Amino acid sequence: MKRFGQQLKKKSETIRLRASERADLRERLVSYMEYHPLPESMKQQKQAVAPQLVTEAYRTISLTASVYFRGAVGAIVLFVVVGVPLIAERSLPGDVLYPIKVQFNEEVRSTLTLSPYQKVEWETERLGRRIAEARLLASEGKLTEEFEAEVAEAVKAHSDAAQESIEEIRETDAEEAAIAEIAFSSALEVQTAVIQAEGDVSSTTVAVIAEVVEEESAEANENRTESENIPSIDLLLARVEIETTRAYELLESVRSIATPSEIIDIERRLSDIERNVGAAIGEREADDPDEPGVRNLLRDALQNTQKLISFMTDINVRETLVVQDLVPVELTIEERTQVVLLTLDQTAVLENGVRAALNSLEDEAVVEKVVFGLGIIEEQTNAASSSLQNGEIESAEAASSEALAVAEDLANVVGFEPNAVVPEPEIIEEAATSTEETAEEEVNTEETGTEESEEEDTEEAEEEIVEEVSQPVTEEIIETETQEAVAPETT
């Protein structure tokens, strides 16, 4: 019978009201109910009686309780799904929620990155996050060796993951891979700089991490050299264009919050980059373009732009570093000329001092040596001057510094003290730290053009030399030289 009943019922269930019929029927019924409402007496009765009814009251409470319960469960679920990950975002190693941040939030975002390029970016960001966490812990004095090792491991893992993704890109698109590599290595350089800056404060705590980051950075650079003839210059140019546009946009947006000197710094670096890009384009259009040189120029421009962007976007970076740490200033031809002239001036001062002291010297061997040295100085100075006139700035720099070095040697030999006489080369310092005057100068040079402004600048520099008189030049000069060595050279 059961079967019969089931079959019959199942079959009969094909008979049912259509949704429209049902809605229609309901409509008819409801309007009937409205036309024939319950008598007033029943409603009044209810209002009068209901509050006294104990059972009614109980029913009300039990209903709201279930609503409360559902609401509470809903709130808890919502909190677990949305709230916990949000709170976890702010956690640090050692916090209860830290594993959720690293193993849930970040992994989820990892799986959401669709392209390997995005994955590289994301892994780089995670790497930065780990380092920021370590720095935060260190600043609170909570960075134990255990956490340090963990962070170092995580940094390595993220770096490896990023490089893996780069390899993945390389399989399909070698050019994109090269671009990604550049971005990755500039990010690593930024992190290295951050850690090194931090290292000055608490050298032992972040040492391990710094080591790992430097290793990874070196590794990335090593990989970079493998792909020498890619990316293509066009792609590089396009990328530089994109990144500089972004940098300018960022600069506009931070203009209100950044300090004036920071803005001037950034503007100066951006104009450096543009000048380099211009030089690269010029070189490329030349008859016999130096392609690796152009590529290097563009690559450095790209990296510097990326560093500037990270300076503007990453508060950690901005707090620990000044722009100069990330992207050293690049002197224009004019500025470099000034440096050479200054060097020559200092040399002349020393030379005069030595010549003056020469008469009082008695040891003939020493005199002979000094005279020989003076000859070299003269030779180098002349070489520098002629190089300057021919516009060969690099040989001028080399000759002038050579002359200065010899002059210093001689000064030492004869016991000449230059302190009292030689002025501090203010222009150099300004170029390095970029105060407002430098920016004005920059404008000046831009206005007056390239070659003609040389004389004016020289005059200015000389005026300043007269104005300011102070201590050791030599150190200053050497510092500038090293900075220039670090900064990418214009060819």
Added chain:
Amino acid sequence: MAGKGKTGPIDAGSQDDRFLKAFEDYSDALFRHASMRLSDRERAIDVVHDTYTKVWTYVRNGHEIDNFRPFLYKVLNNLIIDEYRKRKEGSLDELLEQEGVDEGNFDELSESSMEALAATIDGRKAFTVLEALPDVYREVIILRFVDELGPKEISELIEETENVVSVRIHRGLAMLRKKIEAEAEAREEQRLMKQAKAKTA
């Protein structure tokens, strides 16, 4: 069933709500029942509508209904009988009369024998021949197997003894089987005829 004459405190809001809930819960089943009894969709919808308006009027008059389902079935059943009366005057009464004197034999009264009988019938085929059954049998079979009411509920609903209900179900099932067999035979004959035709052709 209906708690007649109960004039205790009534919550008007909840009366409305309960009534509408009864509509949501049972309108489909009631429609199905009516549709199978009347074999007419449009009429079935009207009958269901009338059922609910009647019940609402009953509620308005101050009566409280504890359990809507049997009450709704009762009203629906009455309306369907009215509908039959309209269609063919007298035939139902005759049938009922005839039925009334028959007490039924032992077999027909036993639940187990009914089950045995039902087991021999294909429910899907039964659905198609159900229409051809006289309404007194169709009514109980639908109530029993489609609406899944118990014999006691059915007896209350159609105001007959449980015995009568059992007998009717039993006989109804027997009729169903006969009809199904007859149909199968007819089809078989047709098939043979066709074959014969095909052969002669």
